[in-house]
Amino acid sequence: MSRILMRSAMSQLENPSAIDVVMNNLIGDNTGNMIFANSVMRTLMLEDTIIDTMATNHRFSKEEIANINENYDYFIIPLANAFRKSFQKELRHLTHLISGLQIPCIVIGVGVQTTVTDDLKHSFDFDEDVKNFMTAVLEKSSMVGVRGPITGAYLKNLGFVEEKDYTVIGCPSMYMFGDSLPEMKQTELTPDSFVSLNRKIELKPDLHHFLMKCTKQLPNYTFVPQGIDDLRLLYLGKPISRERFPKIPESYPEKLDHDMLVQNKAIGFVNVPTWLDFLRSVDFSFGSRIHGNIVSVLAGTPCYIFVSDARIKELAEYHNIPHMLAKDIKADTNIFDLYEKADYSLIQKGHKERFDHYIKFLELNKLPHIYQNHDQRVVFDEKMNQLTVPKPILPFSAIPLEEQMERLMTYHEYVDEKHEEIKRLNKQYSNLSKRYDSLVNESEIQLAKRLMKKGLKRFQF
Template sequence: MTRLLIRSGKDPFTPVVAESTLTQDVFNSNSGNYLFQHSMWRALSVDGAELVSNSTLSERVPPEPGDAERINDEFDHFVIPMANAFRADFAPRLDRLSELIEGVTIPVTVTGIGAQAPHGQGIEAMAPVNDTVKRFVGLVLDRSASIGVRGEFTRSYLLSLGFPDEAIDVIGCPSLFLHGGGFRVDKPADALTVDSPLALNLTPEVPGIGAFATAQAQRHPNLTYIGQDGHDLRMLLWGVPFPHVHDPLVPVHLQHPLYQQDRIRLFLDTWPWYDFMATQHFAYGTRFHGNVAGLLGGIPAHLLAHDSRTLELAEYHRMPYTVMPQLSADLRVEELYDKTDMDGFNAELPRGFDRFTAFLDRNGLQHIWTPGNGRGDFDQRLDAATFPPPVHPLVAADGHEIASRLQWLRDGMVLDITRHPQAYHQPYEHPVWSGAGSRHARLHATVREQATQISELTARLEMLERGSPYIRLRRAGRRLRDTFRRS
C-alpha cells in the first residue's frame, strides 16, 4: 500500500455544509481550488494507493514539532497541488510550508504553481517575494526531479531566480486533465440568443466589472452569476456585502438585481458544479477556474484575462480568451461566443496531457492513465457521495435558504448558548426546579444519586484500607524502619 499526503482542503468525497465551509475555510477562500486539488486526487487514485488530505493545515499555522517526522513515518510521497502561490499576500503561507518541508525527507512534488503580477507588468513585479520563492522552490527541488509550473511567465520568473531550466516543467493547470487526454469541447449551438442559459464568473475588483455585469444581467434573463470566493459565500449565507467593493453595479450586495432575482449560485463541490454547467450554453468571465468548470461540464468558455496568472494559463492551454484589464458595459456576449473557437483548445489538450503525465512519471507518481495501474475506488466513492446543493441568495422563492440559516443558528444556540455575547447570566444561584417531571429536576436527582454513590464507595475504600493485612503490614514496616532510624 502506497500512502500519499495531498495538499487539499478536503477529499473529493466528503460533503461539507456551506456554513462550515466558510467558518473553517475548508475551500481555502475559493471554491475554484477544489478543481485542481481533486483533479490531482483522481489522477493518483490507482489500485493500492491511499490518499489523505492534509486540510492545508501545514500552511495555515506554523508547523508543530514532530509534524515533519509524522509525514516521514506515515507517508511515501507529499503531493502539493498549487495555484498562483507566488504572490505577496500568499508569502506567509508559503514560508510556513517551507518550514515544514525542511524536515520532510520523503519525495515532495509540486504541481501547477504560478506567479502573479498585475496586467502590463513583468517578472520585476515579483521582487517582494523573491526570497520566499527561492527558499520554497529550492526545498522542493531537493526532494523532487522537477517542479510543475503553470506557464511560461512562471518559468521565466524561476529562471530569473537562478533555477535550472531542466528542473522546471511547464504543465499548466491539472484541473483540465480531469477527463484524460481524449476530452474535447464543442459548441452546442452556432449562436446565442437573448434567452440562452449563461454562466457568468467575475472578479469584483477588476475595473469596469460592475457596469459589465449589470448590463449582462439586464440583457439575458437566463444568466446566472457563479460566485467562488469567501466574500461571495458570506453574502449568500448572511447577507454581508463585500467590505472592499463599493461600486453598486457589482453584484456584491443584497440590492443588486442578480441577488434580488435569485440568480447567484455558489457550489460547495466540483461535481454538482460540473453538472450545472452542462445545462448552460456558455461560460465566460474573468475567473480561470470558473471557465474551467464550464469546459469540464462540456460547454465552451471564454476567459476575460486581466492579469498574468490567468493569461499564462489561457495561452498554455489555448483556452479562448480576450485580454481585457478593464471591462465595459458595451461588451456583448454574443460577440464573445462568435469568436470562441474551441479547435485550438481541443488540439492542445492531448499534447498538454502527455506533458502532464510525463511530469508525473518523472517524479515517481503512479497515475490512472498508466496501463495496468487501475483506478482504485475513486469512482465508487464518488457515486456513493451525497453533496450539498448550491448556495442561493436568502431571497430564494421557496424559503429554503432562510430555513437553512435559522437551523444553523438554532443548533449553534443550543450547543453554545451560555457563551453567546447576549446570553443571560443569573445574578444569584438559580433555585432547583421541583417538578418531578422537569428536565432540571431529573438532572439534579441524578447528581444527588451519583454523589451518594461516591460517598458510599469512598467509605468502602477507607474500610478496606484499614482492614487489609497487606496495608497493615506496610504500616508496620514503616514504623519499624522509623524506629531503627531514630536509634
C-alpha cells in the same frame, strides 16, 4: 500501498456539508481550489492508495513533521498563484515543513501573481521566499510543475533552469478526464440563451461595467461567485465586509437586498459534481474567473475569459481557452461577436500532447497514477458516485421560508458546538497554564537556591 498527504483545505470524498464548507472556509477562500485538487486526487488514487488532505496555513511543529514522515510516502502540493505577496507567510510555512520532511514533496502546479504588463525582470517582495521554497522542494523532488510560461520566465529570472528545475504543465484541473475533453456543444447565442457569469470583487471598474453590460444583452444569466465571502452572503445573508473589500461596485452583490439575489440570479457550489452539472445545463459561460470557466470546458460548454492578470493569461493561452485581455475591451466590444468568432476547437488542439507532458512530469517524480494501466479503475469516481453531495447554495433571500429556517437552525447548532468547543479549550488552557506556572515557580526557586549558594545576593525573582 501508497500513503499520500495532499495540501488541500478539504477532500471531496469527506463530503462536508454546506455549513462546514462555508463556516470553516474549506475552499481556501476560492471554490476554484476544489477543481485542481479534485483532478490531482482522481489521477493519483489507485485501488490501494490512501490520500489525506491538510491545510498549510500555520507553522508546523517538530512533532507534526515527524508524524508526517512516519505515516506518509508522499507530500503532494497543488498550488494556484502562490508566488504573491499575500501568500508569503504561508509559503514560508510550506518551506519550513518541506525542509523538515524526509519524503518526496512534489509541487503539481504553481503560478506567479502579477499584472499582464509587469516586467518580470524587476524584483518582487517575495523573491527570496520563492527561492527558498523552490530550493527546498527541489531537494525532495525531481522537478516543479508550473502553470505557464510567465511563471517559467519569472523563475528563470531567479536563476532556475527550465526542464531541469521546472517545467510548464498548465493547470492540473484541465486533465480531470485524462487525454480527452468533452466536445463543445456550441449553439447559436441569443438574448434568450441561458448563460453563466463569473467575476470577483477586485476587478477594475471598466471590466465590471462591461460584464454587467453583457447581462443586459443576455438577461437569462446566473451569477456564479467563487469567494468565501460570497458563499457566506448566499448561505446566511452575511454582508460582504467593506473592511476587507473597501471598493465594492454597486453592481456586485454585497447584501441580501441586491437585485441579483432577490431575483434568484446567483448560485454557489461547495462540491465539484454539482458545479459540473450546472454548467452542463447552460449554453455559455463567461467572465473573469479562470477556474469558473475551466469547469465550463470540463462540462463541454463554450466559455470566454476576460483576462485581468498574468496568472489567468498564461493558463488561457497555454490551454487555448478563448479569451481577450480586459484592457483591450472597447466601447463597441460585443459578447455576441466574441462568441461567434471564438474557435472552440482550439481547446482540443494540443490537449493530448499537454496531457502526455503532464503525465511525464508525474512519472519523472515517480508518482504512481491511474493512467499507467489503461484498464485501471477510476477509484476516485467510484467513491464519489457513492456519495450524496450537498445541493448548490441559492440566495437566502430567494429560498422558501422552510429552507431559511433550516439554514438558520443548522447555523445556530454549529455556533453552539463551537461555543462548547471554545469552553473546553479554555478549560484545557487554564489547567495547562496553572501547571506551567507551578513548574516555573518551582524552577525559579531551585535556581534561586543554587545562585544563593554561590553568594549571588542580588538575585531577584
